[in-house]
Structures are given as C-alpha cells and as structure tokens.
Amino acid sequence: MPEAIAVDYDGLIPNNVGLNADPRLRRALESWHPGCLDWWRERGPEGFQSSLVYLRTAISVEPEGWAKFGYVRMPDYRWGILLAPPVEGRRIPFGEHRGEPAWQEVPGEYRAMLRRLITVQGDTEPASVEQQHALGRTAPSLYDLRNLFQVNVEEARHLWAMVYLLQKYFGRDGREEAEDLLRRRSGDRDSPRLLSAFNEATPDWLAFFMFTFFTDRDGKMQLHALAQSGFDPLSRTCRFMLLEEAHHMFIGQSGVGRIIERTCAAMRAAGIDDPHDIERVRAEGVIDLPTIQRRANLHFSLTLDLFGGEISSNAASAFNAGIKGRYLEDQIDDDHRLVGATYPVLRLKDGHVADERVPALSALNMRLRDDYVADAASAVERWWNRAIARAGFAYKIRLPHVAFNRRIGEFAAIDADPEGNILGADEWQRRRHEFLPSAADDAFVASLMRPVTEPGAFASWIAPPAAGIDNKPGDFEYVKLQG
Numbered sequence: 001m002p003e004a005i006a007v008d009y010d011g012l013i014p015n016n017v018g019l020n021a022d023p024r025l026r027r028a029l030e031s032w033h034p035g036c037l038d039w040w041r042e043r044g045p046e047g048f049q050s051s052l053v054y055l056r057t058a059i060s061v062e063p064e065g066w067a068k069f070g071y072v073r074m075p076d077y078r079w080g081i082l083l084a085p086p087v088e089g090r091r092i093p094f095g096e097h098r099g100e101p102a103w104q105e106v107p108g109e110y111r112a113m114l115r116r117l118i119t120v121q122g123d124t125e126p127a128s129v130e131q132q133h134a135l136g137r138t139a140p141s142l143y144d145l146r147n148l149f150q151v152n153v154e155e156a157r158h159l160w161a162m163v164y165l166l167q168k169y170f171g172r173d174g175r176e177e178a179e180d181l182l183r184r185r186s187g188d189r190d191s192p193r194l195l196s197a198f199n200e201a202t203p204d205w206l207a208f209f210m211f212t213f214f215t216d217r218d219g220k221m222q223l224h225a226l227a228q229s230g231f232d233p234l235s236r237t238c239r240f241m242l243l244e245e246a247h248h249m250f251i252g253q254s255g256v257g258r259i260i261e262r263t264c265a266a267m268r269a270a271g272i273d274d275p276h277d278i279e280r281v282r283a284e285g286v287i288d289l290p291t292i293q294r295r296a297n298l299h300f301s302l303t304l305d306l307f308g309g310e311i312s313s314n315a316a317s318a319f320n321a322g323i324k325g326r327y328l329e330d331q332i333d334d335d336h337r338l339v340g341a342t343y344p345v346l347r348l349k350d351g352h353v354a355d356e357r358v359p360a361l362s363a364l365n366m367r368l369r370d371d372y373v374a375d376a377a378s379a380v381e382r383w384w385n386r387a388i389a390r391a392g393f394a395y396k397i398r399l400p401h402v403a404f405n406r407r408i409g410e411f412a413a414i415d416a417d418p419e420g421n422i423l424g425a426d427e428w429q430r431r432r433h434e435f436l437p438s439a440a441d442d443a444f445v446a447s448l449m450r451p452v453t454e455p456g457a458f459a460s461w462i463a464p465p466a467a468g469i470d471n472k473p474g475d476f477e478y479v480k481l482q483g
C-alpha cells in the first residue's frame with residue numbers, strides 16, 4: 001500500500017508537490033498568482049464574487065474522500081496543485097519507449113512537443129470560464145448557479161495545474177507560456193484562445209449544459225489520452241483532473257435531461273402529442289425537443305473540430321514519443337506501438353464520404369474521436385432519450401453524422417446534412433435551419449433566461465434534480481447571494 005500523500009494546506013497554494021522545498025518554483029507560482037486573480041476578477045463569473053457558494057474543494061489526492069463541501073467566496077477558493085499519487089515502478093505504456101521507466105523529467109528531444117500539448121490543454125481551461133462568465137445573472141435556480149460556479153473554479157484549478165507543469169519543467173519559455181494563458185481571451189479578435197470551439201459564445205443555459213455535455217467530454221478524452229503519458233508528472237496531473245471532470249459531465253447530462261423532462265411533462269399536461277408542434281410547446285414556457293436537437297447538432301459538430309484532421313502526423317509523433325496515448329491505452333490488447341496496424345477512417349473520396357483503412361498511427365485523432373462519439377452517444381441514450389421514452393413520446397435526440405457542419409478536416413469542404421448526405425450549397429442554405437438553431441430559436445431560448453434565486457425554486461423550463469449536491473434537501477440555499 002502506498003502511503004497517503006499529505007497535501008500542504010498551510011501556504012498560499014495548497015499542494016502535494018513539495019512546493020516548500022522548491023523555493024524557485026514557489027516564487028514563480030506566487031508571482032503568477034496575482035495575475036491569475038486579476039484574470040478571475042476580470043473574466044471570471046460576473047458578479048457573485050462576495051456570495052457564499054456551497055462548493056466542493058479538493059483536499060486530498062486519495063480517490064476516497066478527496067473533496068469536502070462548504071461555503072466559500074469564490075476568490076477565496078483554494079486553487080491547489082494536486083497530482084494523483086505516483087504509481088510505483090510505472091513504465092511508459094506505449095510508443096518507441098514502451099517498457100522504459102516513466103520520465104520524471106522532460107526528455108530533451110520531446111520538450112517542444114510536450115510544452116505545446118500542455119499549453120493547448122491549459123488554454124482551454126480559462127477559456128471555458130470566460131465563455132461562461134455572464135451566465136450567473138440568469139441561473140434557473142440556486143442549485144444550477146452553484147453548479148456553474150463549481151465548474152468555473154475547477155476549470156481555474158485546471159489552469160493552475162497546467163501552469164505548474166509549465167513553470168516547473170520548462171524554465172523561461174514555460175513561464176512565458178503561463179503568462180500568455182492569462183493574456184489570451186475567448187472570442188477576442190486580436191488574441192483569441194487557441195482552439196475554435198473555445199472562442200464560441202455560451203449565451204444561455206441550454207448552451208452551458210450542451211457545452212459541459214459535449215465540449216467537457218472532449219476534455220475528458222484528451223485528459224485520458226494525456227493521463228497515459230510517459231511524462232509522469234503530466235500523467236499524474238491529468239489523472240487527478242479527471243476526478244473533477246466527471247462532475248462537469250454530470251452537470252451537462254443531467255442539465256439537458258432535466259430540460260427534456262420538464263418539456264415532456266408540460267406537453268403531457270397540455271395534451272400536446274406532436275413534439276414538432278413547436279408553437280404550442282413554446283407557449284407552455286418550455287424548450288421544444290427539435291430546438292434541443294438543433295443545439296445538440298451545433299455543439300457536437302463544433303466539438304468534433306477539436307479532434308483535428310483525419311490524418312495527423314503530429315498525433316503519430318506524440319504517440320511514438322510516448323507523450324500522448326490512446327483512450328484507456330493500458331486496457332487495449334495490442335503491441336502498443338501500432339507497427340503495421342491499420343484503422344478505418346471516414347474520408348472524403350471523389351466527392352463521397354467513404355471508409356478507408358489507413359495506418360493506425362496516422363489515425364490516432366480519429367480513434368480518439370470515435371471513442372468520444374461512442375461515449376457521447378451512450379450518454380445521450382441514458383440521460384436524454386430515456387427521459388423522452390419514459391414520458392411516452394416517440395422522439396429521439398440523435399447525434400449528427402461526423403461530416404455535418406465541420407470547419408476542420410476534410411468535411412469542411414462539403415455541406416452535409418445530419419445523416420451525412422452531401423447537399424448542394426443552395427439546398428444547404430435553404431434547409432440550414434432544419435439542422436442548426438435559427439435566430440428565432442436562440443431568441444426564444446433567450447426569452448426564457450430569467451434568474452430564479454429563491455431556494456428550492458426552478459425556472460419554468462427545467463425540472464428539479466433527482467437529488468441534491470452532497471445529499472442536501474431540495475430547498476437548500478446553495479448560494480447565499482449577499483454573502
């Protein structure tokens with residue numbers, strides 16, 4: 001049994017990485033800290049900074065009992081640097097160095113590649129906080145407001161986690177990258193975030209739940225792939241982040257699920273049998289299922305772009321180097337080097353979408369994307385379609401084809417419908433709003449966004465959760481607004 005790892009909660013930065021014994025690093029982090037707080041005040045949640053929020057804080061790195069709940073003002077949240085416990089004798093699980101002891105220091109030849117991967121991951125963390133910064137003003141309940149803030153403080157902690165790696169292992173360029181993570185802004189014309197989906201707006205709560213369902217799930221896949229890394233500090237960091245990520249996904253799954261539940265209940269009560277009878281459904285103050293489908297189409301397709309191009313030599317290099325593995329690499333039964341292996345990839349060939357077997361090494365992005373799609377599809381069934389079926393409606397939310405509405409990769413060149421049929425440009429324009437939200441859809445959703453701040457009360461368009469956070473009762477005051 002490895003010993004429990006003590007987390008030092010005394011200093012400015014709670015940690016289990018021995019900051020006190022590394023004064024140079026501690027100084028670097030402490031000098032980055034005020035800039036981070038400035039960023040949080042400027043682009044973190046708008047308002048509520050003096051409210052008391054019932055938040056979960058990581059206090060240990062053991063899987064059992066790693067977090068505690070309590071009222072916290074967000075700027076006082078303890079953004080710790082926490083790594084999962086080391087696995088004794090851990091070896092590099094894949095690539096050219098498979099079987100060698102995992103690296104505790106950055107291997108010189110892979111330094112640039114590692115720095116880039118950590119920077120890109122790090123950039124997504126503050127980006128999502130920025131995207132969500134105005135949502136607190138229109139939260140449908142105190143329960144949901146608390147969940148939003150929980151996601152926000154944890155994404156900020158993930159930023160800390162990546163900054164730790166940059167500052168500890170990458171010297172001066174690492175420190176510069178850490179500064180740049182605070183300088184870029186989601187959606188900014190001159191200095192945007194690095195990945196396109198993280199520059200999109202999150203204008204309302206349906207978008208927030210869709211984002212945590214689809215885009216945080218991409219985060220989960222990326223973290224899983226990095227948790228396999230031969231660079232052990234990165235692996236341990238990502239393994240700990242995954243504990244927090246599970247809750248973000250829960251918020252998205254259950255959030256959209258609760259919207260669906262409420263819509264179906266309102267349709268039943270009003271005697272509406274046809275989910276496509278949009279005007280009557282909307283008159284009940286709930287979000288019609290076709291609008292939810294179009295929003296899902298939008299967020300799913302935006303998120304697929306995060307997996308990059310169909311054929312990627314960068315992904316092959318990162319795998320060969322032992323830096324970024326596959327989803328659940330250690331549970332796959334093969335040589336973990338992919339010598340001579342192939343993988344089927346959907347490609348655009350002579351104007352058609354067709355399967356092609358390509359070298360597995362060059363298709364690693366697509367393999368991760370396929371794992372993502374399977375994970376998302378099963379969550380759609382379990383959390384969304386089951387709620388619709390329970391209410392007795394013959395309607396299903398479906399994930400669109402991977403060729404639909406893409407801006408990155410081969411399918412960016414075509415206009416495909418959600419079934420994957422290629423449409424002419426005119427037909428696409430004419431039918432676009434069958435597939436994607438229209439301005440009228442968005443305006444309707446926006447019209448529902450009114451804050452509900454009474455404990456235990458919920459907006460008209462969303463059902464209460466099945467259970468409270470930390471087993472709290474339904475009327476629990478998750479956020480004390482005046483603090």
Ligand SMILES: [Fe+2]
Nearest residue numbers: 125155158219
């Ligand atoms: Fe994150």
Ligand SMILES: [Fe+2]
Nearest residue numbers: 216219245248
């Ligand atoms: Fe997340």
